[in-house]
Amino acid sequence: MALQTNKPLNGRRRGQSKRDQATLQNGVVWTITAPFALYLADQTLRRSSAQVRSEEAKMLGIVSRKVLGQSLGRIRPAVWALRNYSSAEKQMTVRDALNSALDEEMSADPKVFLMGEEVGEYQGAYKISKGLLEKYGPERVLDTPITEAGFTGIGVGAAYYGLKPVVEFMTFNFSMQAIDHIINSAAKSNYMSAGQISVPIVFRGPNGAAAGVGAQHSQCYAAWYGSCPGLKVLSPYSSEDARGLLKAAIRDPDPVIFLENELLYGESFPISAEVLDSSFCLPIGKAKIEREGRDVTITAFSKMVGFALKAADILAKDGISAEIINLRSIRPLDTPTINASVRKTNRLVTVEEGFPQHGVGAEICMAVVEESFGYLDAPVERIAGADVPMPYAANLERMAVPQIEDIVRAAKRACYRSTAMAATA
Amino acid sequence: MALSTSFRSNLIKPLTALTALSSTQHLRRPFSSSADDSTVLTIETSVPFVGHKCEPPSRNVETTPKELLGFFHDMALMRRMEIASDSLYKSKLIRGFCHLYDGQEAVAVGMEAAITKKDCIITAYRDHCIYLGRGGTLVECFSELMGRQAGSSKGKGGSMHFYKKDSGFYGGHGIVGAQVPLGCGLAFAQKYSKDETVTFAMYGDGAANQGQLFEALNIAALLDLPAILVCENNHYGMGTAEWRAAKSPAYYKRGDYVPGLKVDGMDALAVKQACRFAKEHALKNGPIILEMDTYRYHGHSMSDPGSTYRTRDEISGVRQERDPIERIRKLILSHELSTEAELKSIEKKIRSEVDDAIAQAKESSMPEPSELFTNVYVKGFGIEVAGADRKEVRGVLP
Numbered sequence: 001m002a003l004q005t006n007k008p009l010n011g012r013r014r015g016q017s018k019r020d021q022a023t024l025q026n027g028v029v030w031t032i033t034a035p036f037a038l039y040l041a042d043q044t045l046r047r048s049s050a051q052v053r054s055e056e057a058k059m060l061g062i063v064s065r066k067v068l069g070q071s072l073g074r075i076r077p078a079v080w081a082l083r084n085y086s087s088a089e090k091q092m093t094v095r096d097a098l099n100s101a102l103d104e105e106m107s108a109d110p111k112v113f114l115m116g117e118e119v120g121e122y123q124g125a126y127k128i129s130k131g132l133l134e135k136y137g138p139e140r141v142l143d144t145p146i147t148e149a150g151f152t153g154i155g156v157g158a159a160y161y162g163l164k165p166v167v168e169f170m171t172f173n174f175s176m177q178a179i180d181h182i183i184n185s186a187a188k189s190n191y192m193s194a195g196q197i198s199v200p201i202v203f204r205g206p207n208g209a210a211a212g213v214g215a216q217h218s219q220c221y222a223a224w225y226g227s228c229p230g231l232k233v234l235s236p237y238s239s240e241d242a243r244g245l246l247k248a249a250i251r252d253p254d255p256v257i258f259l260e261n262e263l264l265y266g267e268s269f270p271i272s273a274e275v276l277d278s279s280f281c282l283p284i285g286k287a288k289i290e291r292e293g294r295d296v297t298i299t300a301f302s303k304m305v306g307f308a309l310k311a312a313d314i315l316a317k318d319g320i321s322a323e324i325i326n327l328r329s330i331r332p333l334d335t336p337t338i339n340a341s342v343r344k345t346n347r348l349v350t351v352e353e354g355f356p357q358h359g360v361g362a363e364i365c366m367a368v369v370e371e372s373f374g375y376l377d378a379p380v381e382r383i384a385g386a387d388v389p390m391p392y393a394a395n396l397e398r399m400a401v402p403q404i405e406d407i408v409r410a411a412k413r414a415c416y417r418s419t420a421m422a423a424t425a
Numbered sequence: 426m427a428l429s430t431s432f433r434s435n436l437i438k439p440l441t442a443l444t445a446l447s448s449t450q451h452l453r454r455p456f457s458s459s460a461d462d463s464t465v466l467t468i469e470t471s472v473p474f475v476g477h478k479c480e481p482p483s484r485n486v487e488t489t490p491k492e493l494l495g496f497f498h499d500m501a502l503m504r505r506m507e508i509a510s511d512s513l514y515k516s517k518l519i520r521g522f523c524h525l526y527d528g529q530e531a532v533a534v535g536m537e538a539a540i541t542k543k544d545c546i547i548t549a550y551r552d553h554c555i556y557l558g559r560g561g562t563l564v565e566c567f568s569e570l571m572g573r574q575a576g577s578s579k580g581k582g583g584s585m586h587f588y589k590k591d592s593g594f595y596g597g598h599g600i601v602g603a604q605v606p607l608g609c610g611l612a613f614a615q616k617y618s619k620d621e622t623v624t625f626a627m628y629g630d631g632a633a634n635q636g637q638l639f640e641a642l643n644i645a646a647l648l649d650l651p652a653i654l655v656c657e658n659n660h661y662g663m664g665t666a667e668w669r670a671a672k673s674p675a676y677y678k679r680g681d682y683v684p685g686l687k688v689d690g691m692d693a694l695a696v697k698q699a700c701r702f703a704k705e706h707a708l709k710n711g712p713i714i715l716e717m718d719t720y721r722y723h724g725h726s727m728s729d730p731g732s733t734y735r736t737r738d739e740i741s742g743v744r745q746e747r748d749p750i751e752r753i754r755k756l757i758l759s760h761e762l763s764t765e766a767e768l769k770s771i772e773k774k775i776r777s778e779v780d781d782a783i784a785q786a787k788e789s790s791m792p793e794p795s796e797l798f799t800n801v802y803v804k805g806f807g808i809e810v811a812g813a814d815r816k817e818v819r820g821v822l823p
Contacts, residue, residue, distance in 0.1 A: 113617070139617065145647075150606050150640020157610015160595050161545070163617060184600050185607055193588040194579035195800045197595065229801050229810075253803035285806050332808045370815060 089272065095265040097239035098128045101246040102166065104278045106136055109164060112250055115142040115155055116168025116205075125170050126206065126265055152178030152203075156185045159201040159255075166250060169205035172221045172259065186255040187230030202249045204258035207235070208302065208353045209401050211263065215389035220354030222301065225257045226330040226363070232284055233330040235259040237305040239269040241328055244282030252284060259330070261302045287334035289341070293323035296411050297341040299364055300351040301327040304402060308351055311407035320415055330360060335367045342368050346377040347414040353401055356384035381410040462491040466760060470695035471752070477677050479684035479713070482702040486694040490762040492538060496693045497753045499537075500530040501772050503554040504750060505779045506563060507723070510553065510570060513783065514727045519570045522599075523584050525723040526554040528691075531749035532657055532717045533558040535696025536625060540704060543620065547595040547608040548627040550585035551657075551721075555627070559594035561587065563782035564789075573789035580792045581800070593622075602635030604628060605654060609641040609712075612652035623651040623707045625700070631662020633676045642712060646683055649711035653703045654680070656716045657690065663725040664734045677716035684710075690717030691747040720747065798822060 092100075106112045113136075118125045120133040120143040133141040144151040148169065155165040169175045175182065182203060189197045208220040226233045232254055236242040242260070249256040274280060290305060291312055300308040305326045312322040323341050327334065342348050348368055350361030361382040368380060386400040412418045467485050474481035507527040513519045526533070529551070536546070537558045548555050553566055561577055569576025570584055577587045578597075586597040595611060598604040608626025615622050632638065633656050645652045656676040660667050667674040677685030684706070688699040699715050706713045720743045724731025731740070757763050798810055798820035805822025812818025 142648075145640070145643060147637075147640035147643065149637040150609075150644055153603060153606020153637060154610035154613055154641055154644055157547075157595075157607035157612075158614040158617070159610070160590075160607065161611050161614030161618075163614045180600055180603060181606070185598070185603055189596075190803060191800045192578060192582040192586040193590075193596065193800075194581050195803075196578070196588045196590045198803045200803075232802070283806075285808060332806070 089270040090276070091268045092239040092243075092271040092276075093266055093268050094236070094239050094242045094260075095126070095128055097242035097269075097271070098246055098260065098265075099130055099132075100276075101243045101250075102129060102132060103135070105247055105250040106132065106140065108278070109250075111162065112164045112166065113140040113142065113158075114166045114168065115144055115151060117144055117146055117170050119143060119168050124168075126262060128260075128265070129168070148174050148177035149181065152181040153185065155201055156181050156199060159186070159199045160189070160197055162200075164200045164202075164250065166202045166204060169203065171210075171217055171262070172205050172207040173217050173219055175203065175205070175221065182225070182231070182255070182257070183228055187228050189230075190254070191230060198253050199255045200253045202246075202252075202256045202258055204246070204249075205260060206262040206265075207259035208261055209385070209390060209397075212392060212394065212397065213390075214392050218390035220259075220352065220385065221257075222259055222330045222352065223354055223359045223363075225259075226333075226360060227358075228331075231255055231257055231331060233257045233259065234284065234328065235261075235301040235330055236328065237264070237290075237302055237326050239267075239271050240275045241282065241288075241326070243271075243275055244280055245284070245328060247281045248284050251281065256284075259302065264303055264306075267306075282328070285329045285332040285334060287328055287337045288326045289323060289337070290326045291322070291324040293321040293345065295321045295345055296347040296349060296414050297323045297325060297338070297345045298349045298351060298407065298411060299325045299327055299338060299361075301330065301360070302353070304351045304353055304407075307402065307404050308407055310404050311411065314404070314408050315411055318412070318417070320411060320417065322411055327360075333363065333367065335364075335371065338364060339368060339371045342372050343375045346375055347411075348376070349381040349383060349407065349410045349414055351383045351402060351407055353385050356382060356387055359384050378414045378416065381414045383407055383410050461762075462489050464490055466490070466493070468694055468756065470698065471689045471692045472695075474695070474699065475677070475687040477675075477680070477685035477687075477714075478682075479686065479706070481686055482698050484695075484698075486698045488694060488697075490757075490760070493753060493757055493760075493762060496531075496534050496538070497750065497757060497768065498771055498775070499534045499558065500693070500750045500753065502563075502775050502778070503527070503530045503533065503557055505772075505775050506553065506557065506566060509779050509783060510567075511723070511727065513567070513570065518787070519584065519727075520572070521583055522550065523570070523727040524551040524725065525727070526551050526721065528722040528743070528749075529657060529659060529717075529719045530554060531693040531752075532627075532655070532690050532696055532719055535693040536655075536700045538693070538697040539700035540623070540625070542592040543622045544704070545593040545595055545608070545611045545615070545622070545624040546627065547604045547611060547624065548597070549601065549604055549629065549632065550597070550599050551629075552585065552587050552597045556587040556589060556594060556597070559589050559592040561589055561592075561594075563779060564785050567783050567786035568789045571786055571789075572791060573786060574792050574796075575786065575789035579796065581796065602628060602632040602637055605632070605635070605638045606641035608654070609645045609650055609652045612645065612650040612707075612712075613648065616648070616650055621708060623653055623704050625653045625655050625703075627655045627657055629662060630656060630658040630660060630667045630674070630676060631665070631670065633658075633679060634671055642680055642683055642714075645712040651707040652712045653700070653707050654683075654712065654714045656714065657719055658716055659719050659721045661721075661725070661734060664729065666734065675716075677714050680712070680714045683712050683714055685714035685716065687716045687718065690719030691743075691749045692752060693749055795820070 119129040120141045123130040155167040158165050186199045189199050209218040225231055234245045236245045249258050298308045308324045312324055315322050323345055350364045352360045365380040383402045383406050390400055391397055466488050470484040473484045504527050507525045514523045533554045565577040572580040574580055585599045588596045605626045605628050608624050612624040662670050677687040686699055689695045703713050703715055801822055808822045810820050810822055
């Protein structure tokens with residue numbers, strides 16, 4: 001194991017809360033420890049995470065050795081062990097968070113049903129709906145043919161009648177085949193009927209870039225759906241977000257677009273007992289300040305929150321304290337929280353994976369200019385995907401989506417600390 | 426048009442029917458038989474039904490004097506309403522789109538006679554008469570068309586967006602073909618809720634070629650949903666004749682593995698028989714397609730004269746030979762259920778009802794400015810919204 005000498009043993013920086021530390025850990029962090037302590041801690045870890053897994057497994061009605069073996073293999077030994085040993089916090093992947101949220105909401109309300117391609121017998125294209133067919137049967141977990149326009153219309157019609165469908169798109173790229181039903185049949189109906197026809201439906205699925213899937217499978221739809229009145233658009237980052245926002249979406253009486261991220265499904269996040277409770281719910285329309293800061297506000301959603309948090313670590317080394325806002329809700333946008341943050345830091349960087357033109361960042365910039373122009377000490381910076389269809393070659397793909405260094409560079413520019421300026425000084 | 430009738434009941438001999446009926450001067454004929462719901466008449470439809478993958482129902486339809494007079498009244502009301510809407514549109518009180526249903530009334534009334542308000546109907550934009558049939562009032566119709574508060578959608582929908590959820594009417598849709606998957610979704614929900622009711626998803630010959638229709642039909646057939654797809658074939662999709670748009674204009678056969686029935690849509694009794702047959706079928710066996718052979722006298726909408734792609738002879742020919750109201754009038758008169766004079770007075774009464782409703786609708790106020798921001802969501806969380814000038818007009822979503 002490698003040494004890292006400038007960190008205290010528990011991996012936390014001074015003044016940093018346990019939760020901050022927990023959310024920063026996306027990669028492997030190595031630390032020095034005596035081999036015996038390591039072994040002891042490792043044993044404790046295995047028992048406690050096994051406990052977590054078996055609790056979840058019971059909750060989901062799954063008894064599967066394979067699941068246990070897989071999850072154990074994913075956990076990094078030392079630092080997790082130490083943290084678990086000290087804080088006894090559970091870990092949950094985004095996938096399990098979504099699965100448990102679906103399970104609990106279907107259990108609580110018989111009107112909730114799931115439909116989409118491969119959600120039933122295949123256990124979900126990304127295994128989000130694993131175990132649900134066995135538990136709830138084919139009337140409530142429907143495998144549909146590959147006909148988005150048809151089955152989305154059927155879902156919306158069922159919502160008109162009063163059921164609560166959860167329609168899964170295998171990716172949101174395919175939602176374009178059904179977009180007429182999402183916008184014209186779902187979003188606008190309550191308004192056109194002056195409240196007679198409400199549409200309590202959730203459209204969910206992976207959104208945005210994955211890895212090497214090419215132009216037709218990589219688009220981010222946050223800006224498109226986020227511009228439409230009548231829709232609510234949510235995008236979770238962590239497992240807590242995933243659980244809380246999906247539950248809120250299913251309970252909400254309006255049509256909700258729920259933008260997940262394929263690459264986050266396997267990510268583990270610490271999760272408290274409160275979040276695991278079946279009544280846990282997050283409010284729609286409220287952003288979360290993932291990390292407090294004083295010098296620059298960075299807004300992000302979904303996978304970019306993780307990148308922004310890492311960028312914040314790098315910026316901290318240069319003495320720039322970044323405040324990271326996890327939007328959670330694209331529509332309604334939590335402009336009060338964003339404005340309050342900008343009024344504190346006076347600088348703003350917006351981060352998104354999608355196309356820049358008419359994007360989420362453009363909207364946030366305008367919202368801040370409208371409310372807090374006088375507080376801005378620098379032009380608003382915007383980091384977004386490249387203005388090109390997503391290429392396949394790995395080097396080009398890397399250039400087409402924001403990287404951590406892009407966020408760092410933009411934040412420095414907003415703070416007038418970019419290296420180009422330093423060179424001329 | 427051959428009308429052969431047979432009396433199944435001997436109650437309808439003129440002289441003996443005096444007892445059951447209301448008082449009038451002409452005592453020798455039981456013309457005020459609007460209350461007579463017990464006499465059963467059996468009437469043959471104009472043409473036999475043609476089935477696709479199903480045994481068509483009999484062309485002998487049972488009805489009562491009350492029902493026939495009801496048909497006459499309801500269709501005459503619908504006809505009068507649509508013609509009045511034409512004038513209102515021309516005097517610019519109705520704006521935007523206005524798609525009129527006159528000529529097709531038999532489909533609306535025949536369907537209502539076969540079903541309950543717990544069954545659902547969903548249609549496209551030619552929806553004024555369907556709304557009326559589902560229990561909507563004239564004032565609500567005219568108010569909505571003129572964009573007033575008293576309208577069925579409080580003035581916020583317009584001609585194409587009438588809804589009456591409490592009577593199972595789910596609109597009123599502007600996007601051609603979209604209503605068919607939505608209708609299959611309603612049927613799905615009915616089956617899921619074990620309601621033993623059905624949904625009639627109506628569409629035109631233009632929409633019949635839409636891909637999403639076949640997608641929804643496939644799913645409905647896989648799941649045996651109680652969905653009845655009703656193609657109101659008025660032979661023109663806007664300005665395009667059916668033979669120019671469809672390689673196979675036999676719309677009742679287009680379901681392929683789904684059974685279908687071709688019906689004379691200008692014959693209210695045939696429509697009633699077909700809808701009753703379809704409801705029974707759908708509850709047991711899943712989806713079925715009904716093709717109603719019908720005709721619209723107006724153009725596609727008010728901006729279409731309707732005579733550039735059809736001849737005036739064709740239009741007047743249908744009016745003379747197949748008009749649905751005239752058919753019922755002839756039936757009523759030949760069975761001596763009423764007199765010419767009575768029927769004319771019913772029509773006169775309808776005319777004044779319609780005029781009163783228009784006057785009342787004109788009096789109704791436009792929606793309050795604050796209504797701009799209502800009903801965007803069911804649950805708005807008090808979010809702030811803005812009008813065109815964001816610093817000038819602001820609102821809160823309730």
